[in-house]
Amino acid sequence: MRIAIVGTGYVGLVSGACFAEMGVDVTCVDIDSAKIEGLKKGIIPIYEPGLKNIVVRNYEAERLHFTTDLPSVLNEMEIVFIAVGTPSDKDGNADLSYVMTVAGTIADHVTKPLLIVTKSTVPVGTSHRILEMVKKRLTERGLPDLRIDVASNPEFLKEGAAVNDFMSPDRVVVGVESQEAEDLMTKLYRPFLLNNFRVIFMDILSSEMTKYASNAMLATRISFMNDIANLCEVVGADVNAVRRGMGSDSRIGRSFLYPGCGYGGSCFPKDIRAIIREGEDAGYEMKVLKAVEEVNNNQKTVLFRKFRRWFRGDIKGRTVAVWGLSFKPETDDMRDAPSLTLIESLLEAGVAVRAYDPAAMTEARIYLNDKIYYAADIYDAAHGADALIVPTEWKEFRMPDWKKLKSIMHHHLVIDGRNIYNSEELATHGFDYHGIGQR
Ligand SMILES: NC(=O)c1ccc[n+]([C@@H]2O[C@H](COP(=O)([O-])OP(=O)(O)OC[C@H]3O[C@@H](n4cnc5c(N)ncnc54)[C@H](O)[C@@H]3O)[C@@H](O)[C@H]2O)c1
Numbered sequence: 001m002r003i004a005i006v007g008t009g010y011v012g013l014v015s016g017a018c019f020a021e022m023g024v025d026v027t028c029v030d031i032d033s034a035k036i037e038g039l040k041k042g043i044i045p046i047y048e049p050g051l052k053n054i055v056v057r058n059y060e061a062e063r064l065h066f067t068t069d070l071p072s073v074l075n076e077m078e079i080v081f082i083a084v085g086t087p088s089d090k091d092g093n094a095d096l097s098y099v100m101t102v103a104g105t106i107a108d109h110v111t112k113p114l115l116i117v118t119k120s121t122v123p124v125g126t127s128h129r130i131l132e133m134v135k136k137r138l139t140e141r142g143l144p145d146l147r148i149d150v151a152s153n154p155e156f157l158k159e160g161a162a163v164n165d166f167m168s169p170d171r172v173v174v175g176v177e178s179q180e181a182e183d184l185m186t187k188l189y190r191p192f193l194l195n196n197f198r199v200i201f202m203d204i205l206s207s208e209m210t211k212y213a214s215n216a217m218l219a220t221r222i223s224f225m226n227d228i229a230n231l232c233e234v235v236g237a238d239v240n241a242v243r244r245g246m247g248s249d250s251r252i253g254r255s256f257l258y259p260g261c262g263y264g265g266s267c268f269p270k271d272i273r274a275i276i277r278e279g280e281d282a283g284y285e286m287k288v289l290k291a292v293e294e295v296n297n298n299q300k301t302v303l304f305r306k307f308r309r310w311f312r313g314d315i316k317g318r319t320v321a322v323w324g325l326s327f328k329p330e331t332d333d334m335r336d337a338p339s340l341t342l343i344e345s346l347l348e349a350g351v352a353v354r355a356y357d358p359a360a361m362t363e364a365r366i367y368l369n370d371k372i373y374y375a376a377d378i379y380d381a382a383h384g385a386d387a388l389i390v391p392t393e394w395k396e397f398r399m400p401d402w403k404k405l406k407s408i409m410h411h412h413l414v415i416d417g418r419n420i421y422n423s424e425e426l427a428t429h430g431f432d433y434h435g436i437g438q439r
Contacts, residue, residue, distance in 0.1 A: 003024055005026060008032075008036070009046070010157075012083035012119075017051060018167055019188070020058035023063065024188065026063065027073050027077070031068060039055065047332035047360070048162050049160065049161070074105075074109050088274065093277045094122060100130070114149070115149045118150070118151075121155075121215075131149075150177075151176045153174050154211030155211075160329060169192065172199045173202070175207025216271070220292050223293075227295050230437065240419060243258070261436065263338075264340075265333060301341060304345040307346075308349070315349050320346055321378075322354070323394070325339045326360035327339075329394045337360075339392060343355070353372040354381045354385060355381060356380065385409050385411075387413040389415045402431065414426055414431050419438070
């Protein structure tokens with residue numbers, strides 16, 4: 001089976017490499033020629049555990065190919081996946097220009113029957129819009145009878161665990177409207193789900209909605225817990241205990257009940273904005289999700305507010321160590337990262353920032369240039385700091401040498417945005433500890 005995946009980012013590259021690993025002949029296409037040339041040399045443009053091995057192995061086995069030239073390979077394919085970005089536009093809508101550009105290239109060059117699959121997260125109705133546009137173009141090109149199908153196959157992988165998620169998915173959601181499309185997608189995904197075929201077929205509109213609804217549910221749980229955590233602080237309860245008590249209820253479950261300094265990343269913020277706008281366009285107000293977004297925007301300021309309060313507003317000229325810059329551990333993705341909100345507030349208030357991240361330092365420079373000091377390790381970051389603030393819970397931050405930190409920090413304040421430390425333990429080391437939702 002031969003497929004192309006257009007857009008070689010977090011989703012496209014992981015999907016392409018994993019399909020190739022299962023024996024599919026995959027061509028990954030991107031307009032970024034530096035990225036494509038790098039991939040041919042085994043240079044992986046993103047930090048994603050386990051990805052390099054399968055990319056290199058499958059490239060060498062000639063099951064995985066890279067090109068910038070979609071038209072030249074298009075008519076050898078049975079399926080073309082669209083996996084380009086759908087960032088927010090200035091009004092918060094999903095910007096579909098990248099998706100529609102790819103669809104336009106397909107429409108202009110396709111000469112053989114093809115299944116076009118939208119893997120990008122797109123507003124409900126986008127796949128139909130693509131089909132309509134392609135058919136119109138085919139009629140103009142004198143090919144009105146060429147068989148083109150569309151399907152929707154949203155992606156649920158988590159950055160940091162993307163390869164594993166793709167190879168062993170909880171489920172695969174596929175929206176189809178023809179038996180041929182269903183058969184092709186079944187053939188493609190069967191090897192991933194040999195023992196338990198968990199492909200959920202549905203209509204295309206529902207499939208597109210399933211992706212937004214899933215992200216919206218997860219973001220809702222996070223904002224809900226942040227709201228509960230903030231109330232815990234006011235009334236003297238401990239959110240860690242509350243979380244354990246709640247999560248043990250099988251109707252609630254344990255995952256996504258961790259309060260913190262807000263959700264970020266390339267998906268939740270833009271997808272929540274997009275579904276709110278989609279509701280507005282359809283004349284329906286998404287009241288819960290508006291609150292989810294508002295709580296999150298507020299939560300992203302919580303670390304800065306705790307820092308300012310501790311020093312009673314006297315923060316100008318101080319220095320802060322920031323451990324963790326990526327929006328979550330095991331990725332270098334900085335898109336909408338809570339660390340950025342924190343650092344911007346600190347810099348605006350005249351506070352110097354010494355930051356360290358195990359994977360995202362290069363990416364962080366794109367956002368922060370030379371406005372902060374990029375430390376060599378956690379101790380270099382903490383040198384002379386008035387506070388240590390942790391927005392991202394990388395494993396290597398969990399058991400630092402507190403004695404060493406005590407000797408190199410100026411004030412002994414720890415503000416923990418992910419509740420990875422224990423206040424009593426830190427007190428024994430002489431630190432004043434402030435987590436989220438704790439006394
Ligand atoms: N990142 C995630 O964890 C994740 C998870 C699930 C779904 N998604 C969705 O998947 C989509 C892709 O996300 P991503 O994070 O992989 O994006 P990304 O920004 O990492 O990658 C997008 C790639 O598309 C390329 N591109 C843009 N226009 C192109 C064109 N005309 N032709 C060829 N390539 C083009 C870009 O150069 C870039 O390499 C988005 O809709 C996103 O919401 C992302």
